Amino acid sequence: MPSRRRPASIAPPYVSEKRPSEGSYWSRFPQTRYLGSKRKLLPILAETLARLEFDTALDAFCGTASVAYLFKCLGKNVVANDALVSNAIGARALLAHERPAVSGRLPELCRGLPDPTAEAGFIETTFHDIFYEAQENRFLDQLLPRLHALPAPGRDMALYGLFQACLAKRPYNLFHRANVKMRRADVRRSFGNKKTWDTPFLDLMTRACEEAESAIFKTDKQCIVTCKDALDIDPTPFDLVYLDPPYVSSKGAAVDYLDYYHFLEGLARPEGWAERILTRYKHKPLRGRGQNPWSDPSQITAQLELAIDHFAGRILVISYRSDGIPSIFDIEAMLKRRGRRVWAVDTGRYTYALSRNRSSCEILLIGL
Ligand SMILES: C[S@@+](CC[C@H](N)C(=O)[O-])C[C@H]1O[C@@H](n2cnc3c(N)ncnc32)[C@H](O)[C@@H]1O
Secondary structure (H helix, E strand, O other): OOOOOOOOOOOOOOOOOOOOOOOHHHHOOOOOOOOOHHHHHHHHHHHHHOOOOOEEEEEOOOOOOOOHHHHHHHHOOOEEEOOOOHHHHHHHHHOOOOOOOOOOHHHHOOOOOOOOOOOOOOHHHOOOOOOOOOHHHHHHHHHHHHHHOOOOOOOHHHHHHHHHHHOOOHHHHHOOOOOOOHHOOOOOOOOHHHHHHHOOOOHHHHHHHHHHHOOOOOOOOOOEOOOOOOHHHOOOOOOOEOOOOOOOEEEOEEHHHHHHHHHHHHHHOOOOOHHEOOOOOOOOOOOOOOOHHHHHOHHHHHHHHHHHHOOOOOOOEEEOOOOEOOOHHHHHHHHHHOOEEEEEEEEEOEEEEOOOOOOOOOOEEEEE
């Protein structure tokens, strides 16, 4: 049972009075359709982080890399890490120091596609009537080798654009259900926009790449991307570690990111895709689905304790929702048991005090 005690220390133990500079560059971070993205929280995160002294930060569950991008904007060395390859590719594209100018090359890369005379490829045959229309699957089959053949970093940017286009063309922006038929039904929708679903891949990719390219800038600091389990990362180089793990609700509902985004993982790593598919499910997810301890209500608390111990000695900044498992009060207690001072920020209200009246809000817990 999550405890209901009010956290004792909610006043910010300011380490420094520094504030982020005006004209915040992080507002250029592209709009995304990723579950749990912290893009909207970047202003409060920036204000919070500016009060902490550190040079090298790890964004251990980086997702879209929005927070890693913020670290870059704040002039820090940063490592962005995520267990999903598609997220690591996106992070590499967005944290690059040079603009690869891919958006202008997309029409040439897509020329002649889809070729109706070619044989049906892997996506067209495997994912028939699951996520996209047949012509769209054919387009993906034929474009993918062209994108993977590009030299890096253009390849990362082009694939990033493709992933964003794929998300935009999906009901709910997810791949957890075989529901292409929803796109054809003539009903009122609360889960997406038919006009966007029917927009060609090329247009959506161009939009996504243009937005991402305009966010790229150069610093003299290091921006590195890794793709591994967060607990396999060597903690030595970091002064500060940001943890934004999958959220498990108090009712035990969890997001299994591999299940929700498996199709992008296939596009990111097409070699051996067929062998990795769990064919018993209609939506053809990948092996590993349902096995992440971070998405398991019975394991997430222990997992978070392991992470806190793994990153001992570093400033910890943890994002979590107030109504999750473990509760914010449990996480605070974990940190205090290890001798840390704890500072809690309710990002919904931009205050430094927690309320128990609201059902669900994003909290930052800083363990010093
Ligand atoms: C809440 S999201 C992070 C959102 C991110 N902060 C953003 O702004 O987009 C959690 C992320 O953890 C990743 N993840 C899940 N299990 C992981 C693990 N064991 N190690 C590293 N990353 C993991 C998921 O792929 C997902 O992208």
